[in-house]
Amino acid sequence: MELDRDLAMIQEVRDLVRAANKAQKVLGAMSQEQIDRVVAAMCEAGARDAVRLAEMAVEETGIGRVEDKVLKNLFATTYLYEHIKDMKTAGVVAHDRQNGVVEIAVPMGVVGAVSPTTNPTSTALNNAIIAVKARNALVLSPHPRSKKCTREALETVRKAAVQAGAPEGCLGCISDPGIAATEELMRNDGVSVIIATGGPGIVKAAYSSGKPAFGVGAGNAPCYVERSADIAAAAKLIVQSKSFDNSTICASEQSVLCDSSVCAKVRSELEKNGAYFMSDDERVSLEKILLTPDNGMIASSVGRSAETLAKMAGFSIPKGTLVLVGKIQGIGKGYPLSYEKLSPVLAFYEVKDWEEACSHAIHLLELGGLGHTMALHSTDERIIMEFANRKPAMRILVNTLSSLGGVGGTTGLFPALTLGCGTGGGNIISDNLGPQHLVNRKRLAYGQRDVEELKRRLLSGTNIAAAPSASPVEKTAAVREQEQQASSRNAADEQGMSEEELVRRIVGEVFKKLER
Structure with a gap:
C-alpha cells in the first residue's frame, strides 16, 4: 500500500538523520588537519570513479552525454578540491587584531540536500564534499529517476570518508525517495540547513520548511x-x-x-x-x-x-x-x-x-x-x-x-553546481555555494573602549562628516575664519547647557549637515 511506503520512507529519513546527528558531533570535534584528510580522500575516490558514475547516470536517466558527465564528476571532486584544500573551516578562521575581533568557524550541523536528475552524480559528490569540509553531516534525497546513480556516488565518497577517519553515518542517502521522504527531510528537527538543487517546486518547498535553506533560481x-x-x-x-x-x-x-x-x-x-x-x-x-x-x-x-x-x-x-x-x-x-x-x-x-x-x-x-x-x-x-x-x-x-x-x-568564480541568484531569484545568496556558506561564524570580541569614551564619541559629533560636495573647492581664509568663530561661539554656548539640551543641539546639527 502507498501509505505503508510513505511510512517506510519517513522512518528511513528519521533513522538517517539520527545517525547523521550522532556522526556530526564527531565531525564537529575534528581539527582542520583531520577534516582535510577526510576531504582529500573523498575527492580522490570520487575522481577515481568518475567514469563509472557517469555511465551509470546516463544509463539510468537517459540524460546527457557520458564524456561530459565524466568532466562534471571531475569538476565536483578534483577541481573543487584545488579551491577548498587550503580553506579554513575549523577553529579560528580570521583575526582582526586592530579591532580585537576573532572569528571561529562552527559547523551548522546536519545538511539535508535534494539533488536533480540532470546532474545527479556530480551534485551528490559536490554537496557531500562541501558539507564535510565544513564539518557537517549530510543526508541526501535523490531524484526518483536517478536514485541508483546518486546513491552510488554518495556511497563512493562515504566509504572513502570513513576509511580516512570520518564516523559512520556522516553521509546518508534515501534509498526510496519520494514526496513523503523529501518533506520529512526538510521538516525534521534534526536537520539544520537545506540545500535544494532542482526545479522551482523543490526550492519553494525548501524555503517553506521553516529552516535556513540554500536554493537556486530558474535559469534563462x-x-x-x-x-x-x-x-x-x-x-x-x-x-x-x-x-x-x-x-x-x-x-x-x-x-x-x-x-x-x-x-x-x-x-x-x-x-x-x-x-x-x-x-x-x-x-x-x-x-x-x-x-x-x-x-x-x-x-x-x-x-x-x-x-x-x-x-x-x-x-x-x-x-x-x-x-x-x-x-x-x-x-x-x-x-x-x-x-x-x-x-x-x-x-x-x-x-x-x-x-x-x-x-x-x-x-x-x-x-x-x-x-x-x-x-x-x-x-x-x-x-x-x-x-x-x-x-x-x-x-x-x-x-x-x-x-x-x-x-x-x-x-x-567559485566552482559549484548550486548557483545562488540573490533576492531577485528568491535566494539568500547571490554567489556559487561552497563550504564557506555552510559554517556559522562565532565572534570573540574584546573591549575597545569604556562607556565614558563611547559617550564622548557619540556626543562630540566629530565622527560624522558632512557629505562631500560634488566638486569640492579649497576653503578661503574668510570661510575658515567664519567657521572658527562659529565653533568658538558653540563651545561657549555649550558650557551652560544641560546634557539633554546638548544632545538635542548636536542631533539638529547632524541633520542640517545631512540635508546639504
Whole structure:
C-alpha cells in the first residue's frame, strides 16, 4: 500500500538523520588537519570513479552525454578540491587584531540536500564534499529517476570518508525517495540547513520548511553577441557551451541576441560549429515536444541530443548537428523558445544595437531567469560595464561559455553546481555555494573602549562628516575664519547647557549637515 511506503520512507529519513546527528558531533570535534584528510580522500575516490558514475547516470536517466558527465564528476571532486584544500573551516578562521575581533568557524550541523536528475552524480559528490569540509553531516534525497546513480556516488565518497577517519553515518542517502521522504527531510528537527538543487517546486518547498535553506533560481540565460566581438570565437564557444552534456547546466545559454550588422556572419559561424537553423515549421514542431502549453519543460525532452529531439519532432537534420536554433521575434507568451530549455535548443534574436539587446536581455531574465546568468561576447569595455550594471543577473560572463563559466569552470568564480541568484531569484545568496556558506561564524570580541569614551564619541559629533560636495573647492581664509568663530561661539554656548539640551543641539546639527 502507498501509505505503508510513505511510512517506510519517513522512518528511513528519521533513522538517517539520527545517525547523521550522532556522526556530526564527531565531525564537529575534528581539527582542520583531520577534516582535510577526510576531504582529500573523498575527492580522490570520487575522481577515481568518475567514469563509472557517469555511465551509470546516463544509463539510468537517459540524460546527457557520458564524456561530459565524466568532466562534471571531475569538476565536483578534483577541481573543487584545488579551491577548498587550503580553506579554513575549523577553529579560528580570521583575526582582526586592530579591532580585537576573532572569528571561529562552527559547523551548522546536519545538511539535508535534494539533488536533480540532470546532474545527479556530480551534485551528490559536490554537496557531500562541501558539507564535510565544513564539518557537517549530510543526508541526501535523490531524484526518483536517478536514485541508483546518486546513491552510488554518495556511497563512493562515504566509504572513502570513513576509511580516512570520518564516523559512520556522516553521509546518508534515501534509498526510496519520494514526496513523503523529501518533506520529512526538510521538516525534521534534526536537520539544520537545506540545500535544494532542482526545479522551482523543490526550492519553494525548501524555503517553506521553516529552516535556513540554500536554493537556486530558474535559469534563462541570454547571450549577446555584440558587433565588436570575435565572431568566430564567440560562435564556437556558444555551441560548445549549449551542447555540453546536452545543456543540462542551468547556466547554459537559452537565447542568442545578435547585432544586425554581424548577424549573417554569426549565423554562418554557428553553422560551421554544428548549429542547425530550423525552418518555422520545424521550430513549431519542436516546440510541441519541448514545452507544455504553459511553457514548462517536458521531461522526456530534457537533456536529449539535437538528433534525438529532431527525430521526436519529426524532421531531419544534418549528421553531426549539436544545437538546434530557432529564429523568433518576441518574448513571453506565444514564443515558447524564449523560455528556459534544458536541451540543446537556442532562440535566436536579431537586434539593431546594444541598447535593444540590453532591453531584450532584461525581459528574458524577468521571464524566468532573474538573478541567474547572462553571457556577453564583446571587446567594448563600455558596453560590457553597461550590461554588468543594468542586468538583473548575478553572473555576467564575458567572452566565455555560459554553462561552464557560470559554474566556475572557465572563469574565476567559485566552482559549484548550486548557483545562488540573490533576492531577485528568491535566494539568500547571490554567489556559487561552497563550504564557506555552510559554517556559522562565532565572534570573540574584546573591549575597545569604556562607556565614558563611547559617550564622548557619540556626543562630540566629530565622527560624522558632512557629505562631500560634488566638486569640492579649497576653503578661503574668510570661510575658515567664519567657521572658527562659529565653533568658538558653540563651545561657549555649550558650557551652560544641560546634557539633554546638548544632545538635542548636536542631533539638529547632524541633520542640517545631512540635508546639504
